[in-house]
Amino acid sequence: MTDQLPESVVVVLFGATGDLSRRMVLPALLELHARSLLPREWVLVGAGRGHRSDEEFAAEVLASAEEFGAGRPDDWDEIAGRLRFAGGGFSVDDPGELPDVLARAREDIGGTPAVVHFLAVPPEAFEPTTRALGQHGLTEGARVVYEKPYGTSADSFAALERTVQDVLDEDQVFRIDHFLGKEAVQNLYVLRFANELVGGMWSREHVAQVQIDVPETLDVADRADFYDATGAALDMLVTHLFQVAAQVAMEPPADLRDADQLLAAREDAIAHFRPIDPDDVVLGQFTGYRDIDGVADDSRTDTFVAARLWVDNERWRGVPFVMRTGKRMAASAQQVTLVLRSPSGPLSEEAEEPNTIRVSLTGAGSLAFGVTVKTPGPDLGLSAAAARLELDDVEEGDSIAPYASLLHDVLLGDRSLFTTASGLAAAFDAFAPLQGEDRPDPLPYEPGSWGPAEADRLAAPHGWVVRD
Ligand SMILES: NC(=O)C1=CN([C@@H]2O[C@H](COP(=O)(O)OP(=O)(O)OC[C@H]3O[C@@H](n4cnc5c(N)ncnc54)[C@H](OP(=O)(O)O)[C@@H]3O)[C@@H](O)[C@H]2O)C=CC1
C-alpha cells in the first residue's frame, strides 16, 4: 500500500452508461471530489459501445448526481470540464476511441497521471476487456477494478483469473465486493476487537447462531436480463453474504491496519467454510417473476435464497451461520445478528428471547443489544428490551458511501477491503454443491412476504430475527 494519493489520475469507467455507474460509481466519484479526496488533477473517461459527445456524457453524470448523489455540485462547471467520453466499444480487434481519448486526457493533465480502469460491465465482459487492455498497451502502471460477480462458478472464476494473471500483476487487481466497503461491515471488526463487551461473546462458547439477513423489497424488472441469468444465490450469497460471513468468522489479525494480514484472515475464514449441503438451502421465486419482460417463461431462477453454512474451525465449530436474501420481500434490512446462548443460573429458563448482538449494515450502521430486563412493577417479571446505538452518532464522524470508500482505497493502493483470488476460489468451492444436479427447485412465494415458509426451519429454534 502506498498510503498516498497520486498527484493526478485518469479514471476510465467501462460501462459508464449502465445501472451501477449511474447509481453508485458516478455519485461516489463526485463524493470524493466534494470531500477533496481525489488527486488535485483528475479526469473521468466514460467508455462504452455507443457514441456520445463529452457534453452529452456530462449531462448524464449530472443527472446521476441529481437522482442518486448529493445533487448538482456548486462547482459543476469545473467538474464538467473533467469529463470525457470514449465510444465505439473496446475489444482486442478494435479499441474504439479509447486510446486517443486517454492520450488527450493525459496531455491535458500533464505529467504522468495514474490510470484506473473500472470495469462496471456485465461479468461476461470482464475477460474480453482485460485482454483488450493488454493488447492495446493500457495496463502499464494501471490499476484495474473488477465488479462482482468475479466468475459465476469455480470453472469460470478460474478461467477469468488465468486471463487476469496473464495480463496484470496481482497488485494491479482490485476485485470489488462493495459490502466490504460499507461503514458497518468495517465496524464489525472494530466493535469486536475494541470492545470486550462485544468481542468477549465472539465464539461458539457464547453464540448459538449467526444470522446474516438481507431481505430486499426491491424488484428486478429494470435488470431482468442480468438477473434471470444470475439469481439471488449468485448475485448475493456467494458474493456479499459470504464475505460478510468471513468478516464475522475471521480470527483476529495481529495488525488490523495491515492489508495483507486482514486479507489473509478473511481468506482463512472462507477456507474453513464447509461446502454447502443442498438440504441446508431453500430457494424461492416470487409469484409473477416469470411475467417480467426479459425473464424466461419457464425460468427456474431463484429470487430468494436461505442457506445454513458451517464454519469448520475451532471458534465456530457447531454454530450455524444462517443467511437469507431475496427480492420483493416484506421489508428491506441488512443485519448481522449473533444469537447468544441462554445464561446459566436462576433465571436461565425464564427469558422469552435469547440475547442478541445486532449490527445493521444499512447506511452508516447501527448496533443493538437485545436483552432481558425486569418488567417494571411490583413483581419479578421479565421483559425483552433493546438498546440501540447509531454508529454515525460519533463526534467528527462523517460516514462515506461504500463505492467512494473503495474507490479511494484503489487510489491509495490499499487492497485490504477487496477480495482475493484464493478467497474467491474457496467461496466458489463452498458454493459448488448449489450449482450441481442437487440444486433444489425454487419454491413460490408471494411478493411482499418473507419468502417460502420452508426457510423458517433453517433459522430454528430461534427463528429469523428480522421479522414483522
Ligand atoms: N446494478 C447494480 O446494482 C450492481 C451491479 N453490480 C455489477 O456491476 C456490473 C455492471 O452492472 P450493471 O450496471 O447493472 O449492468 P448493465 O447491464 O447496466 O451494464 C453496464 C453497461 O455495460 C455495457 N455493456 C453491456 N453489455 C456489455 C458487453 N457485453 N460488453 C461490453 N460492455 C457491455 C453497457 O454500456 P454501453 O451500451 O454504453 O456499452 C451497459 O450500460 C455487473 O458486473 C454487475 O454484476 C454490482 C453491484 C450492484
Ligand SMILES: O=C1O[C@H](COP(=O)(O)O)[C@@H](O)[C@H](O)[C@H]1O
Ligand atoms: O450487488 C448487489 O447489491 C445490491 C444491494 O446493494 P446495496 O448497496 O443496496 O446494499 C443488490 O440489490 C443487487 O441485487 C446486487 O447486485
